[in-house]
Amino acid sequence: MKSLLVLICGVLCLGELNAQKAYSALPKYAAAQVKEDAWVLKKVLEANHPSLYWYTPKEQLDSAFEQLCNSFTDSLNEIEYRNKIAQWVALIKCGHTTTLYSKQFIKQLPQFRYPRFPLQIKFWEDSAVVLSNGYFKDSIIQRGTILNSINNKPISFYRDSLFKQIATDGYAYNHQYQTLSSSFPDGFKQVFGVDSSYLIGYQNQVGKEDTISLGNFVPAPRDRSINRPRPTQRPPSLSKRQLRLLAIRSLSIDTITHSAYIRLTSFSKGNLKTFFRRSFKILKKENIQHLILDLRENGGGRITNSIALTKYLKQTPFKIADSVAAISRKFKYGKYIQSSWLYWLAMNLGASKAADGSIHYKRFERHYYQPKTRFAFKGNTYLVQGGYTFSAATMVVGALKGQENIQVIGEESGGGQYGNSAMHIPHITLPNTKLRVRLPLYRMVINQNLQKGRGIEPDIKIPPSSYAIRVGFDPKMAAIQALIKNKNN
16 A cells, blocks of 8 residues: 555646647657557456456446547657546546556656646635645735636536546545645646646635636746855754654644644654554553544555554454455566566465455454553544545544544545555556556455445544635644533533
8 A cells, every 4th residue: 555645646747848739849659559558558457456347347447448549549648648548547446546657757757847837726526725826926816715717617627627537446536636636736737738828717805706817837946146144053953854754743742631633644654653652652641631643644555554553542353354355366467567476475475365266365354453452542532534544544544433432523535435455556567658557456345334435434524615725724623622622621
C-alpha cells in the first residue's frame, strides 16, 4: 500500500505549451506502438489483477477498451497517451490501480511545470471554492471565492472531465474530490493545456455572478542580487530529519482540557511503532481523557503500522480481513511486471493455495491481534477522516468504528469499507512508451458484512464550506472541541 502521494502522481504536471499546440515539442509514439502497449496492459491485468471485474463487468470494460484502441489513429506523446490510458484504467474502480508517467518523463517534470492555470480549487459535491490564487495580490479572486465557470464552461465540466482520470475504490467519490482539490492546476494543464488567459466566472461579495480575466501563473524568479538582512541571532531550528518526521506524525498535549492531538499523514515511514509507544506512554502519564486522531491526510502505507496503532485503541481482539486472496503466483507476462521474481518469492513464502485455486494470505484472514494492555488508551477518541483517508488508514477507522468510546468525524473516507485490492503493488511497465500502471496483487475483503463500493461514513458528518475556507476555520476540529468541552463539564 502506498501513500496518497503515489495515488495522485498520475495527475501531476505536464507540458509547457499551449492548448492548441498540445505539447508538440515532446517525442511522439506511433499509433502501432501505443496500441501494442495498450494490449500488453490489458493482458497483464487480465492475468494478474485480483479484482478486475469487481465493479465493472467484463463486457463493459472490453467495450471501452475497443473504443480506446480505435482512438489510436495517429501518433501520441506520453501525456496524450496517458490521458487516454488513465480513463480506461479508472473504469476498473480500484484506487490502487493508477497510471503513472515513465521514469524518464518524471525526471523532466520540473521544466514543464509552468506556466499553468493560476487557481487552486477546492471541490465538493455542489461547490468549487478558491483555495489560493497564484496572483496573491489580487483583491477580487481570493481564498473562499465561489467559482461558477472557466472560459464560459461550468466548473462541473472540468470537474467531471478530470474525474475520469482519477481511480477510486468503487463509488467512494469523495476521494476524487479530494485528489482533484490538491492537483487541479496540474490536472487542468494535463488535459486541457494552457491558454494565454482564462475568463473566470465567480460570485462576488454581494452574491452576484461576475467575471474576471486571469493570466497563466509563472512564479517570479528570485532576485539574488538583493542582499537580505540576516538575523543577528538565529532562532532554534529543527533539523531536516525532524521536519520530515513532523510532516508524517506529531503529538500535542493540552493539559487544561486533558486532551491530545495526533496527526498522521502516512503509515509508510516515520519510525511509527516507536512513535506510538512513546505517545501513548505520554497520554497515560499526563492522564489524557480525550484523543483526537487526525487521519484526513493519510493515504495508507504499511499494514503492520496500522495494526500497531489499532492495538492501542481497540478494546477487543481483531483481525485484518475476512479474505485476502490473489489469482495466481505464476506471474504470467512477468517480464512487464516490476521485480516479479521478488513478489513470486513473497507469495510462495507467505501465502498458500486454497481449494478454489486462488492464493490466500491466511495469517491476515485467521489471526486475531490482541489489544495492548500497557499504555492502552481507553478515553474518548475522535477519529477525523476525509477523502484522503485511504487504504491502511481506512482499515484503522473500520476496525475502531462502532466501539463505545470512538466517534468518527468528518467526511466519507476515500478507501472502501468493504475492501480493496492492495498488499503487494508492483508496477507494470509498458514496452514502448514505458508508461507505468500500478498492479495490486491481492483482493482484500475487510468486512464482508458492509456495503460494497462506498467509503466509511462518519458518525458526525461535517462537510466543507466556503465560509470556513475563506476565514481559515476548521469546522471539524471546532466540533470536536465542543464535544470535549461538553464532556468535561
